[in-house]
Amino acid sequence: MIAPSFHAVAAMLLAAAMFYAFAKGKLQVEIISLLVIGSIALFLYIAPLPGDDRYAGLELAFRGFGHYALVTICSLMILGRGLVVTGALDPAARTLNNVWKYNKQVGLLVTLVLCLFMSMIINDTPVLVLMIPIMAKLAMKGGIPASKTLIPVNSAILIGGMATTIGTSTNLLVVSLATDLGMDPIGVFQFTPIVLIAALFALPYMWLVMPRLLPDNTATVAQETRTFMAKLRLDPSSQMLGKNEGELSLVLPKDVKYVLPSEQNGVIGRRVHLEGPYEALQESARKLGASLAPAWLLAKIRNDSERSGDDLIVAEMIVAPDSRLIGLTPQTAGLEGVALLGIHQARRPLGETRPERIDTAIAEGDVLLMMGLDVDLKAFASNEGLLMLEGGQEVVRSAKAPLAAVIMLGAVGLASVGLVPIAISALAGAILMFATGCVRFDRVGRALSAKVIVLVAASIALGQFVLVSGAAEWLGQLLAMGLRYLPAAGVLAAIMVFVTILTNFASNTTAAAVGTPIAFSLANTLGLPAEPLILAVLFGCNLCYATPVAYQTNMMIMAEGDYNFGDYLRSGIPLVAIMVVALSVLLVIHYGI
Known part of the structure; x- marks a missing residue:
């Protein structure tokens, strides 16, 4: 076997350094990603690849920022943001509440299945953002403790995310890199049946076994809900x-x-x-056909929001000792420009004479639930002697929820039937989200993640460097020496496990960037079709259940469930094993290898 070239060694060392930096976690992801891009650009400027000039390396290093995969990922983030801010996902949340009232175990099963299917077309993170408060509320109402449900729900979301090319940004990255390598484009739902059949083997484990392996941390994470x-x-x-x-x-x-x-x-x-609680009051108003403030005032505030382009905010404010409102009732307070939705009375343990009604006089320490534009709320708090608490939430633009859902379904549908590439349909959908006001242009920063953008750009650059330097071919030949005697299912399982290890201890995007060209080269060496090996990489990148650092959604639930590292290992490793075996066998059967 021929020794790797100088550039191939440099590419492998850079990939190893990137993995090590991610695993250590001392530097931010954005910093590591930019250092990788800069290192490639500088190295190839000083030592160009054979046949290239110095500026070819600069083009390779920064190619990721203009790559269609990154454009698609950003467009899908905007589409997902549109579904969240318009409340288009709220009907699914209400359905889950009704099912859990009927039976806890049936409720958990329905939740897992619903999350799995939702994450097939919506990015994993917005789905989990929706589910975290739902599972916490269900636990508080006597359901299964959130610490026993959040990891299973997150696992179901991750499995659903691997079922389509648009389920996660990593899937798009793998498919885009494979297309750049010369493989035929993979359709949005081309490998969905394989994942769904594998999910049938994983679902009983997530539903019946995984909750038993997780602790009951109810007392640790329980918080008093203000009424x-x-x-x-x-x-x-x-x-x-x-x-x-x-x-x-x-x-x-x-x-x-x-x-x-x-x-x-x-x-x-x-x-x-x-x-x-505020959420219960909202639900009551919806069911009764009512409002929490005068209809004319809410209409005025919403018109001001539309005219200014600013979002409406609901915030809690504490009445300070010097507030003008003390002793006044909501009717006599003369509130302007903001709406009072509710009051939480600060009841004294002795000598309290106020009746527990919203029409009674406001007192020091009361918490007012206010809605309005952010600038108006801050001015109101300053003028009236109120302390505005952190954690205000945006009011969903529910009137645009059907429109946001139609735009998302249209973007996915056009790509799934092959009428247009997903990059075009997703970009068109994002533009429509802006044009229709489902997502406001000045709020686009909340939809896009700078970390994801630079990470994807760096991963594309690293993947190209690994390929053109000859590192992918050399590593593919090295792996082929050890895998040539294995059956096809063993080869696929080995690739999946290799990528899974990188994913769980480093980054799934960089694992995709390195694993994709290696798998493509390995397919040529072993004489196997490239597509199942590329899918093995894609699947391996999504098997990120075993550590909290493997994926951002794993980190999001860590505090909510008060989990430790061992909880992920104990519940995640068996699920990884189930999925590796099932997916490897199904790939062999599907492709007849």
Whole structure:
């Protein structure tokens, strides 16, 4: 076997250094990625590849920033952001709540299946962002502890994400690199059946076994949910008008208390007083056809939001000792430009005389739930002597939810039937999200991740360097010497395990960048079709269940479930083994090798 060239050795050393830097975690991902790009550019400028001039190396190093894979990934981030900010995913959340009320175990199964299918067309991170608060609320209401459900839910999302080319940015990267190497383009749903069949073997483990391997950290992560007193104003067209209290109790969430004004004599009129968490109050307003503030005021605030292009924010504010509002009621406070949605009363342990109603006088220490534009909320807090708490949330633009869903389905549908490449349909969908106001252009920074952008660009550059330097061919020949006596399923499993190890202890994008050209070269050496080996790399990059650093969603649930490193290892390694065996056998059967 011929020794690797000088450039091949440099490429392998740079890849190893990148993996080591990611595994150590002392530098930020963005810094490591930019250092890799700069190292390639500088090295190839000083020592150009045979037959190239000094500037060819610069083009190779920075090619990733203009690569269509990066454009597609950014477009899909914007599409996912549109679904989140318009509340298009809320119906799925409400469906899960209803199923969990029926049966916990059935609820967990339905949750896993729903997450798996949602993440096939929506990036993994937005799906998990939706699921974390849902699982936490279900646990607080007597469901399965969140620490026993978040890792299984995250695993289901990761499996769904590997089922299509658009499920994760890593999938797009692998497919794009393979296309650059000369392989025929892989369709959006081309390998979906393989993953779904493998998921049938993994699902019983995630549903029945994985929760038993995880601790019950309820006491550690449990947090008190603040409740607010609110006044619902029913729309004249509400179907609840004129009904009795028994019918009202059947409609409202269980964690909401209600009081009808005495003059209504037990019959629902235009006003209903409630007390409960903000999310439950929102759900109550939706079910009753009502609003938490005067309709004319909400319409004015929303018009101001549309006119200015700024998002509406819901924030909590504490009444300070010098506040003008102390002693005033919501009716006499003279609030302008912002809407009061609810009040959490600071009850004194002794000498409290205020009735627990939203119409009573405001006192020091009360928490006001306010909605408005960010600039108006800050001005209101400053002028009225209030302390604005951190953690305000954007109000979803629910009127645009159907439009956002149609745009996403159109972008995916056009690519899935082969009418246009996914890069074109995703870019068109992102433009439509901007044009229709589903995503505001000045908020695009919240949709795009700088870390992902530079990481993908660096991975593309590194993958190209590994290929053109001859490192991929040399490593492929080295692997072929050890794998030539294995059956095809063994070869695929070995590739998958190799990439999985890199993914779980470094980065899945860099594992994809290095593994894809190696697999392509290995296919030529062993005389095997390239596509199943490339898919083995793609699958291996997604088998990131065994460590918290393997993928960003793993880190997102770590604090929420109070997990430690051992929890991921104990529950993740068996799932990796199940998926490697199932996927390897299915690839052999599907491709007849």
